[in-house]
Amino acid sequence: MKKEEKIKIGISVGDLNGIGTEVILKTFKDPRMLELCTPIIFGSTKILSFQKKHFNIQTNFHGIPSADKAQHGKINVVNIWRESINIEYGKSSPEAGKFAVESFVQATNALKEGMIDILVTAPINKHNVQSEDFKFPGHTDYLGQTLEGDSLMLMVNDSLRVGLLTDHVAVKDVSAAITPELIKKKVAVIYHTLQQDFGISKPKIAVLGINPHVGDNGVIGVEDDEVLKPTLEKIKNSGKLVFGPYAADSFFASSNYKNFDAILAAYHDQGLIPFKTLSFGQGVNFTAGLNKIRTSPDHGTAYEIAGKNEADPNSFKEAVFTGIQIFKNRNMYNEIAKNPLKKQPGKI
Ligand SMILES: NC(=O)c1ccc[n+]([C@@H]2O[C@H](COP(=O)([O-])OP(=O)(O)OC[C@H]3O[C@@H](n4cnc5c(N)ncnc54)[C@H](O)[C@@H]3O)[C@@H](O)[C@H]2O)c1
């Protein structure tokens, strides 16, 4: 690949008191990463130099005023702050929240404007990012409002993909949030992303039940019988290979999950507990369904190990690799869709 064709990866630094910058630096200290992509970090060279010294990581940064000035073969840092920032590893602070949001918002703007190809986000703390200007429980929610399309939280690794019907929704609100419209929308998004972003032409999707034992015919809740099953019946009749609802408790234990290209769970912990248990450190959080690509590692700020040089960068690295793969798959899919093979006259 020629230098100028390299994929531009925008990176938001997340909570500076967490493990975000550590996993970013550990990922890009490997010079081979620069052969694969051009990183553009939204933060400041001052902060990154402090972190680099702290973790004794040998890398050089290229400070730039905006993402369009990025150079290939370098770790580019868009200097969005000039002021000194106090790093207090392991501590949640309003300042850390404010800087995390600034980095994320500026990186998202660059994504929207096409200055970067993919956004990879380092973890934020959902509590300290809240403000008058930012009232979102996570990256997915902000991107869903800011970019085009219907967002779907999809956790992926090499052999498992778990999407969510409801994501950052309190348990008490889950049942009311699961409507026929939501189910149809999320199934449509997961189906399309499997085709467009993962190259699976006829995806097989399993859907998990909402209540224990899929409600046991109404003994333990009516939502499966009244909402989920009839909606899935309609979707199945439209020709999509959608199966279920399956009882969630034994679904992963029985290895049934290996028979599907993706699994749609009803709510956050129903899907993320098995996913993280099976693949923590290898998994990637992909925001599917939008016109732009965003990935992130499968972990949070991990305050208890922040600053101790103990953070494993593997999931962040996977987030970069997965983003690149999706970018390439999507481009190829769109290219093929633009120029479909013409039907030959006289041929079936
Ligand atoms: N993408 C994101 O922004 C994101 C994702 C998940 C959680 N969070 C936020 O992070 C904060 C902490 O969440 P949590 O404690 O539930 O999850 P966490 O992922 O931060 O930590 C869970 C456990 O895994 C360990 N761990 C996490 N990442 C690790 C790594 N790279 N290497 C080694 N060990 C690692 C931690 O030390 C901890 O024991 C919360 O505010 C949460 O909302 C953010």
Ligand SMILES: N[C@H](C(=O)O)[C@H](O)COP(=O)(O)O
């Ligand atoms: N559900 C994510 C996880 O547990 O990994 C986490 O909350 C991050 O969500 P956002 O990507 O929306 O910030």
